[in-house]
Amino acid sequence: MESGTEQPGDETEPKKVDIKETIFGHVKDAHDWHLFELGETHVTVPLPVIIYNPVRGTSVFTSSAFHHGHEAHDGYRLVTPHYRAEKGLDAAKYPTDEIIAVDGNDNPTGEKIYDLSITKNITSMIIAAVLLIVLMLNVAKAYKVRGSKKAPKGFQSLMEPVIIFMRDEVVKPNIPGKSAAKFTPFILTIFFFILINNLLGLLPGSANVTGNLAVTAALGIISFVAILLSTNKHFWGHIFNPPVPFGVKIILVPVELIGIFTKPISLIIRLFANILAGHIIILSIICLVFIFGSLNKIAGYSFLPVTVLFNIVMMMLELLVAFIQAFIFANLTAVFIGQAMEGAHDEAHH
Known part of the structure; x- marks a missing residue:
């Protein structure tokens, strides 16, 4: 320092x-x-x-x-x-x-x-990754020591409901069959990594990791690769040979191809825009004190309580957004992976 x-x-x-x-x-x-x-x-x-x-x-x-x-x-x-x-x-x-x-x-x-420097965002991501590993290893150790039949205690009792909720309400309903168990660690890792970075970003002097387009793009590419690896012949058959008249296929095939790329792009933009917008709003409210203070010192001090009140409200909202955006990214990733696996059943669902 x-x-x-x-x-x-x-x-x-x-x-x-x-x-x-x-x-x-x-x-x-x-x-x-x-x-x-x-x-x-x-x-x-x-x-x-x-x-x-x-x-x-x-x-x-x-x-x-x-x-x-x-x-x-x-x-x-x-x-x-x-x-x-x-x-x-x-x-x-x-x-x-x-x-x-x-x-x-x-x-x-x-x-x-x-x-190739180790920048502020990279350092913050390393801290988040270390925290994620330490937290998950502690939970795994608790299960190993106490067993899965005993009631959880301490930090394990805090994490278990979240893990079970993500497994039973996000992964299993969206990813069919035995693949759900295979993708559960991946979805949980995405959720907790984004959540930890979102929460760290709310601390004073912290890094705006998930509000950086390069970071969300990397996460989106990882999800995109996972989606492509989950596809089957039925999925690609539906893309290149949809069950519609030939004249409609000429229009629908390009639309379906574009849809493959718009899914990860929507994940990237949604997370980036929501987190960045929240930080900018909070900083803008703080800067209003200096704007009023440059006009009149009394006006600056008078506006200070209003700024504190607005920022408390915004921080509470951003705390909620931190959880919501991590959940949405993980949930939509599970949905897209499940859609890639169930290409053969699209007509039946319709």
Whole structure:
């Protein structure tokens, strides 16, 4: 952990709160873990930076070497709004917190580099994965010691109803036959991994993991692969040769093919949009204090109780959303897997 202060002379005017930068700075990924600020002092946890350059090779160092974006290190620099404005760079081409290659004069070289760093979101996912493994191993150990016939105790009594509910109300009704038992660990892993990340994201100073499109896309791709591996000849026969007149097939086959890809895309967008929107709303309500305070100090302090009240309500709502979105992702994954397995029975169901 390190503390850093803004260098003098960086700004000629008094520092103003950039609402847009404040909100998106909290919800996007970063190369260090920013905890809080005390005046001009930034308290952060440096994270490993791993850069592969086809010309220079691999560079490994910690993000503290960038000194909060004020200095370059080993021919690389962390883009900040100040650096971008100083060099007159395009914001679309050089987004904030992106690492770029620079020359001896601190100017971008345009070299192609591959950022393999352990970022804030990756670190949070590792923490969530460790928590998931530890929690599940403790539950498994309790079953091994006490047996399945005895009433659960402690943490086991908290987890057992959730596990049984997911197995009996989500997996078994949607995935037929013996395949239900095979896919139960997969569905439970998805549910608890998303839930833990959703809950960690509500803590102050935490990472917005499930509100990151790359993370939800990875989860969606995993579900997509599981769905494809569950398909059979009846499923593909229904896609490419649906039981409709030939003229309708010309229209229906492309629609069915598109539907294969829209299912995981709906999982990706739904989780990403709901979690990100909740975080942005909470941060926007907090920023209203600074907006009113910039107009009038009394107005800022007067609006503070309203902000606290609204945020308590929003945090309670986000706590509910954390459970709902984890359940919806796991439930729809089970539904899509079951649909892929029961292609032969579609007509009977209709």
